[in-house]
Amino acid sequence: MAPVSTELKGKYVLVINAGSSSFKTQILSCDNEKPILAVLAERIGSDNGRIIFKINPDTDKEDKQAFDVVYKNHGDGIRDMMKRIVDMGILPNFDSIVASGHRVLMGGPNYAEVKVDATVKQVIRDYIPLGPLHNPGNLACIEVIEEILPGVPAVAVFDTGFHTTMPNYAYTYAIPQEYSKKYSLRRYGFHGISHKYVSKTAAKFLGKDNFTGVCCHLGNGCSITAIKDGKCIDTTMGLTPLEGLLMGTRCGDIDASLPLFLMEQEGISPSDMSDILNKKSGLKALTGSNDMRDVESMCEKGDENAILANNIFNYRVIKYIGAYLAVLGGKVDGILFTGGIGENSPINRAPICKAFENFGLELDEEKNKVRSGEPREITKAGSKIKALVVPTNEELEIMQTTLKILGY
Numbered sequence: 001m002a003p004v005s006t007e008l009k010g011k012y013v014l015v016i017n018a019g020s021s022s023f024k025t026q027i028l029s030c031d032n033e034k035p036i037l038a039v040l041a042e043r044i045g046s047d048n049g050r051i052i053f054k055i056n057p058d059t060d061k062e063d064k065q066a067f068d069v070v071y072k073n074h075g076d077g078i079r080d081m082m083k084r085i086v087d088m089g090i091l092p093n094f095d096s097i098v099a100s101g102h103r104v105l106m107g108g109p110n111y112a113e114v115k116v117d118a119t120v121k122q123v124i125r126d127y128i129p130l131g132p133l134h135n136p137g138n139l140a141c142i143e144v145i146e147e148i149l150p151g152v153p154a155v156a157v158f159d160t161g162f163h164t165t166m167p168n169y170a171y172t173y174a175i176p177q178e179y180s181k182k183y184s185l186r187r188y189g190f191h192g193i194s195h196k197y198v199s200k201t202a203a204k205f206l207g208k209d210n211f212t213g214v215c216c217h218l219g220n221g222c223s224i225t226a227i228k229d230g231k232c233i234d235t236t237m238g239l240t241p242l243e244g245l246l247m248g249t250r251c252g253d254i255d256a257s258l259p260l261f262l263m264e265q266e267g268i269s270p271s272d273m274s275d276i277l278n279k280k281s282g283l284k285a286l287t288g289s290n291d292m293r294d295v296e297s298m299c300e301k302g303d304e305n306a307i308l309a310n311n312i313f314n315y316r317v318i319k320y321i322g323a324y325l326a327v328l329g330g331k332v333d334g335i336l337f338t339g340g341i342g343e344n345s346p347i348n349r350a351p352i353c354k355a356f357e358n359f360g361l362e363l364d365e366e367k368n369k370v371r372s373g374e375p376r377e378i379t380k381a382g383s384k385i386k387a388l389v390v391p392t393n394e395e396l397e398i399m400q401t402t403l404k405i406l407g408y
């Protein structure tokens with residue numbers, strides 16, 4: 001990390017990463033970019049919510065405290081969390097917080113990372129129709145933090161931001177363009193904060209200024225991005241995070257006629273169809289579990305549905321890596337793996353990497369089995385195409401971006 005300016009000594013950045021019914025928060029020290037607190041609030045909007053505080057996370061002094069809570073909405077949750085931070089003595093007050101950084105799902109084609117003002121809030125509002133589950137909660141978090149920390153600048157870091165550099169032939173859908181224009185329909189891509197962090201970290205690891213290659217974020221949601229000279233040129237998620245790979249509960253690519261057929265045959269409404277494709281498909285539909293660890297243990301027992309699901313999962317990853325190697329003209333620094341599956345599942349990484357043996361990727365089976373929280377190479381020395389595992393850290397990326405945007 002760069003030397004800390006005197007203005008930032010002893011100061012903190014508050015980072016909020018809100019999902020559709022949850023939020024993660026970290027308070028990161030400007031002195032060493034490490035969190036002094038990590039919070040996870042889950043099941044917002046239900047009457048069995050839970051908030052978990054990890055004080056000094058990932059250190060030998062970690063203190064974990066969990067509380068049952070009922071939060072009507074994200075704003076409620078953020079207010080309660082901030083009160084608890086003082087009540088629990090984690091910070092005496094918020095005077096040492098210099099900025100807040102917020103992950104926001106949808107920022108449209110023009111916004112990547114920006115200081116929050118009335119125009120930016122309006123952009124977040126304008127994209128609610130395309131990010132109905134996330135943008136309202138993201139905006140609520142920003143507005144409640146503004147109330148609690150008056151005068152403290154906030155930065156919005158859009159999950160679509162890293163993908164705003166895609167060329168028009170990668171993001172345009174071939175449908176009547178009057179609809180595309182009227183409703184801003186195009187590929188936006190998601191997981192941008194993660195793809196940016198992981199590709200920057202890989203560049204540093206490889207001693208390059210910028211990364212060129214393929215970045216695979218394989219978690220509960222999955223996406224692959226083609227990156228040239230540090231910039232996204234294509235990505236598998238589309239207008240929404242539904243397109244592309246097979247995911248925990250999302251189907252990924254299917255023929256658009258399929259949902260239309262089912263809606264007609266079964267009288268299914270658009271919102272129920274969206275639920276089926278987003279929440280009841282993917283690994284869950286094929287195996288009963290959306291969790292890759294369960295799928296792996298079912299595979300070990302010979303469960304045919306799990307084996308099929310795992311084969312589809314890996315096949316699609318291989319297909320898109322191959323496509324993006326072609327898009328990048330075959331000249332790449334490497335293939336990157338991140339996300340819960342990408343970071344922790346050698347069993348899935350191995351067949352994916354082996355598919356590229358004839359392209360010059362030589363997997364090192366022993367290195368592939370190593371577990372570590374650090375970026376690492378899993379190919380043999382001299383492998384023409386390198387494969388790396390790079391743990392993602394969206395909160396750190398948001399912190400660094402926030403300070404950069406504010407001119408620190």
Ligand code: AMP
Binds near residue numbers: 221290292340341
């Ligand atoms: P994420 O959304 O990045 O938290 O990733 C969640 C996914 O990672 C789930 O499908 C988990 O089952 C998977 N995952 C986490 N740890 C492992 C592991 N050790 N082996 C296989 N999959 C894992």
